[in-house]
Amino acid sequence: MPIKLPSDLPAYDVLNREGVMVMSEDSASRQDIRPLRIALLNLMPKKIQTETQFARVIGATPLQIEFSLIRMTEHQTKNTAAEHMEAFYRPFADVAETGEKFDGLVITGAPIEHLPFEEVTYWDEMTRVFDWTQSHVHSTFGVCWGGMAMINYFHGVPKHMLDHKAFGCIRHQNLAPASPFLRGFSDDMVMPVSRWTEVRRDEVEAAGLPVLIHSPETGPALVEDPCHRALYIFNHLEYDSGTLKEEYDRDVAAGKDINVPANYYPENDPKRAPQNRWRSHAHLLYGNWINEIYQTTPFDLARIGIDSTDWRNSAGG
Template identity: 45%
Template sequence: MPIKISDSLPARAVLEQEHIFVMTEYRALHQDIRPLKICILNLMPTKIVTETQLLRCLANTPLQIEVDLLQTKSHVSTHTPEDHLLSFYQTFDDVKDRFYDGMIITGAPVEHLAFEEVEYWEELCRIMEWTKTNVQSVFHICWAAQAALYYHYGVKKYPLAKKLSGIFTHQMRTPKSRLFRGFDDTFLAPHSRHTEVRAEDIEKIEALKIMSVSDEAGVHIVCDQDGRQFFVTGHSEYDAETIRLEYERDLQKGLNPDIPKHYFPDDDPTKAPKNMWRSHAHLLYTNWLNYFVYQTTPYDIEASHAPTFSKTEHAE
């Protein structure tokens, strides 16, 4: 089954060229099926790139998905054309009375700031509080994972001596979890961040469980006990070229970045990187959608007034 997107969304052409099954709004209206309603709060400055990456991962499933794109009202992106934002994005005020089966909150390039200093922090807090009653399961990425751990559980973030950038090997701490169905014993995932959360802080919180870690990159995936919240510090959705583009951007800014680890062949930036994490990225999103969204969400989410959860479908 396809992912339902707006007829004119730029991601449509990219995904169709990759033979990913997408469905336009017109065609979807003629099908008698209740699609999963997914909201993406896109905090990244390059919104078109990020939305395409996420839609690519969400489309690799037999479920039909209807996506709403959300931006903050208190900060408007200057790196995305205004007509694109007006055509395809809504704000929290537009959706606050709706219910969603799932939600993704992306990372953002604001790690150098304390959470309370971020321009849209108060708005983000209202959204994160709203997810407790209006969203079945939330998937937080990178900075959003750190922000949500801080907001919901008081987990601190710590600055790294150098930017963590590259492709890293991870191990599962909860290999029997449905989130890891089909995973290899070890798997690769990209990281690109200046801060970290620490295992010793998370392990003090009974409501949280560390699901996967990396010897080099540290904590990777954390979840709550019911599978309602996932906190992912990496970027499995990244394309092969994403880290290269970030590295070149940092070079142009005179930041003197280290060469991303385990990314360029022979650590040579003149050689094209290869995507070695794509299969696990698709599995990660497919398993989240299937086991923690589709199999736990009520059929009529609006009539239910608030999400209900099956204790048998928790993170284990």
């Protein structure tokens, strides 16, 4: 079944052309089933690109998904038209005020990783989001900075600055092949990495959290937090084929000292078109996450945050 999107959202036409099953709200309303309510708290500057990337991987399952877009209340984006934000996004304060609940929430990365968490202008509201997920969201997926912020808030696991950017397509190891979130995963895989910070495996495991995917080169990539019904991924399986290229070209044009993304271009030649070697695992991971939500979420949305306390055992954590 398809993901339900507003027919005038840019992602609707993009995904429809790619063959991803999308459904307008009018069509979805005629189906007598409850769609999963998945929200995206989008902290990235390029909102349209990011919402399309996540809609692509979330909408590739046989389940009907109702996709909602959320933004921080006071933070104003400089890279996306105000008309788009007004038409498709709701501020978190409005969402929280209504008391509505979601089966799943994705919290994206943000280009603020050089800042201590407490110096982020919207950190106070971000902590309210984290607390709100425990009563209003069945399962949360923190991505890159979003994941580092969540694991720090809930467990005190610090992020560490790197002396150079972890950048490229890095090989990772599957440490938990029996995990329902890694169903169908190979023993190792390539994953896009783009960050100046890291969390460390010993500190994650000291907090009592299982590391599901790890790289000797760039550290933990996927961590499960059963007690908070959350997954944290510090890399970018959702990236398009050309996203790392866009980041590299941007930094080169700005005169920044940036390394060529490793193992991304054929023969590491930026003049050649990059190859996508992570797409299948991206669909597997988010498909597995959606499936676990479907298997464990209460049918009655009002019970989310109440019956969700059983999520750990139901999800195999």
